[in-house]
Amino acid sequence: MKKYKGYLFDLDGTMYKGTELIAEARDFVVKLKEKNLPYLFVTNNSSRTPEQVAAKLRDFGIPAEGPQVFTTSQATANFLAEKKENATAYVIGEEGIQQALIEKGFTLQDENPDFVVVGIDRSISYEKLTKACLGVRNGATFVSTNGDIAIPTERGLLPGNGSLTSVVTVSTETQPIFIGKPEKIIMEQALEVIGTPRSETLMIGDNYHTDIMAGMNAGIDTLLVHTGVTTPEHLTTFEQQPTHVAHSLLEWMESI
Amino acid sequence: MKKYKGYLFDLDGTMYKGTELIAEARDFVVKLKEKNLPYLFVTNNSSRTPEQVAAKLRDFGIPAEGPQVFTTSQATANFLAEKKENATAYVIGEEGIQQALIEKGFTLQDENPDFVVVGIDRSISYEKLTKACLGVRNGATFVSTNGDIAIPTERGLLPGNGSLTSVVTVSTETQPIFIGKPEKIIMEQALEVIGTPRSETLMIGDNYHTDIMAGMNAGIDTLLVHTGVTTPEHLTTFEQQPTHVAHSLLEWMESI
Structure with missing residues (x-):
C-alpha cells in the first residue's frame, strides 16, 4: 500500500452519515493527527463556514480546525477573485457562500453584478x-458552487444546488461554471x-461521481470507501476505476 | 386566402403586448363575433382562471367570455382526469391550476400524491x-403545465415555468409530461x-416555438403574426414554415 503525505477527505458518507459517525474514519484521522500528517476536508456544502464545519467534526470526535476545512464557497470566492478583483456579485445562497465572498472583498448587490453566484439556499x-436571471441576461458571469442534484436527509433526497442552478441555466440558456467536486477547480x-x-x-x-471523479480530473490518486453512496456493484459499471478501493478506512490504518 | 370556420388565438404578443392592446387583433376578434364565428383563446398561463383571463381581454375591448378561454391548467386537469379519476395531486402553482384541479375532482395533498404538477408559482x-421531488421519487407521475423558459415583463425576461420545472427534472432525473403549447396535448x-x-x-x-409549433404538432393550419416574439428575420431560419404569415391581423380582415 502506497504511503501518502497528504490526505483530502470528503465529509458526508466518508466521515459520517447524516448524524451518525463512521468510527473507522475518525480513528484514521486521529492517527493522521498523531503522526502530524496534513489533511484537509473538501466539501461541496456551500451553506456553512469552515469554522461551522470543523465544529461539527469535533462534535463527532474528529480532530478538525477551521483551516483544515476547504469549502466550495472558498473555492468559488478564490476563483472569482482571480477573474476580477473587488468585483460585485449577486448571490443566491446561505451563510457560507455569503461570508466567503465578503471576506474576499466582493460587494454583494442585486443589480448589474459582475457575477451571479448560485449556492444551495433553503430560502x-x-x-x-428573477434577480439571478436578470443578472445573467445582463452579462454577469454565471457561477454555481456545485452541481449536486440531491441532498440526502432523513426525509429523503432533497433538491441539491445543481437543481436550483438549473432554473437560471434553463431560463437564460446559459451554462454556469461549476466550482465544486467533480470539477478540477476546487481540487x-x-x-x-x-x-x-x-x-x-x-x-x-x-x-x-463527485469525490473520485474530482480526484481523477485533477490527476490525484483516489480511494473510494464503500461507507456511503457508491456500492461495490455500482462501482463495477464504471470504466475508469479509483486508484484504491476499501470497505472502510480501517483497512488503511497500517499505511499511515 | 382560405376562409376558416374556427380560430384559436394566442394571447401575449398576439392580442396585446404586456399592458398594451394590439388594436388590429381586437378589430379582428370583434368582426369574428359579429359574424358569429367561433374562436378560443389558448394560453400557457396557468396562474389565472379562464374568467380572470376573459376579464382582462374585455378590459382591452376584446369580446371574450370565460368559456372562450382555454388555459393549460384546464388542459392539465383534463389530461390527469383521463389518466386517473378522483386522484390526488401535489401542486406547485397559483390560483389557475389549483382551481382547475379542484373543479375536476382532484384532492390536493402534500404526501404520496398520484401526480406532481408544476405550474408557474411566484411563491x-x-x-x-422538496415536496415535489419527494413525490416524484415516490412514484408520482410528473406533469408540467408548460415548458416556457421565460416570461416577458417590464423588468425583463423573468423565470418561466419550464425553468422552475427543471429543479424537479434535474433533482429526480425524471422527465415531466408537458401539457401546454407547443405540445399536441393542449391543442x-x-x-x-x-x-x-x-x-x-x-x-x-x-x-x-410555442404557437406555430403547437399548430404544426396537431396538424392545424397556422398563422404567424409579427406583432410579438418571432421576427421576419428569425422566421427565415426555420425549415418548416407556418401555413400563413402576416405583419398584423389587419391583413386578414377580408378573409373573415
Whole structure:
C-alpha cells in the first residue's frame, strides 16, 4: 500500500452519515493527527463556514480546525477573485457562500453584478431567481458552487444546488461554471491549501461521481470507501476505476 | 386566402403586448363575433382562471367570455382526469391550476400524491420543491403545465415555468409530461372545445416555438403574426414554415 503525505477527505458518507459517525474514519484521522500528517476536508456544502464545519467534526470526535476545512464557497470566492478583483456579485445562497465572498472583498448587490453566484439556499424565492436571471441576461458571469442534484436527509433526497442552478441555466440558456467536486477547480485549490505534492496526495471519498471523479480530473490518486453512496456493484459499471478501493478506512490504518 | 370556420388565438404578443392592446387583433376578434364565428383563446398561463383571463381581454375591448378561454391548467386537469379519476395531486402553482384541479375532482395533498404538477408559482419555496421531488421519487407521475423558459415583463425576461420545472427534472432525473403549447396535448383538447373541424381551424400566434409549433404538432393550419416574439428575420431560419404569415391581423380582415 502506497504511503501518502497528504490526505483530502470528503465529509458526508466518508466521515459520517447524516448524524451518525463512521468510527473507522475518525480513528484514521486521529492517527493522521498523531503522526502530524496534513489533511484537509473538501466539501461541496456551500451553506456553512469552515469554522461551522470543523465544529461539527469535533462534535463527532474528529480532530478538525477551521483551516483544515476547504469549502466550495472558498473555492468559488478564490476563483472569482482571480477573474476580477473587488468585483460585485449577486448571490443566491446561505451563510457560507455569503461570508466567503465578503471576506474576499466582493460587494454583494442585486443589480448589474459582475457575477451571479448560485449556492444551495433553503430560502430560495422567485424574486431571488428573477434577480439571478436578470443578472445573467445582463452579462454577469454565471457561477454555481456545485452541481449536486440531491441532498440526502432523513426525509429523503432533497433538491441539491445543481437543481436550483438549473432554473437560471434553463431560463437564460446559459451554462454556469461549476466550482465544486467533480470539477478540477476546487481540487487544484485544495492541493495548494494542503501543500503536499500532487503525486503524494490522496483523495478519499464515498461518491464516485463527485469525490473520485474530482480526484481523477485533477490527476490525484483516489480511494473510494464503500461507507456511503457508491456500492461495490455500482462501482463495477464504471470504466475508469479509483486508484484504491476499501470497505472502510480501517483497512488503511497500517499505511499511515 | 382560405376562409376558416374556427380560430384559436394566442394571447401575449398576439392580442396585446404586456399592458398594451394590439388594436388590429381586437378589430379582428370583434368582426369574428359579429359574424358569429367561433374562436378560443389558448394560453400557457396557468396562474389565472379562464374568467380572470376573459376579464382582462374585455378590459382591452376584446369580446371574450370565460368559456372562450382555454388555459393549460384546464388542459392539465383534463389530461390527469383521463389518466386517473378522483386522484390526488401535489401542486406547485397559483390560483389557475389549483382551481382547475379542484373543479375536476382532484384532492390536493402534500404526501404520496398520484401526480406532481408544476405550474408557474411566484411563491415558490424550497419546501414546495422538496415536496415535489419527494413525490416524484415516490412514484408520482410528473406533469408540467408548460415548458416556457421565460416570461416577458417590464423588468425583463423573468423565470418561466419550464425553468422552475427543471429543479424537479434535474433533482429526480425524471422527465415531466408537458401539457401546454407547443405540445399536441393542449391543442387536441382546444379543438374539442371549439368544435370546428381540424382542417377548417386556424391557430394564430406570434411565437414560432410555442404557437406555430403547437399548430404544426396537431396538424392545424397556422398563422404567424409579427406583432410579438418571432421576427421576419428569425422566421427565415426555420425549415418548416407556418401555413400563413402576416405583419398584423389587419391583413386578414377580408378573409373573415
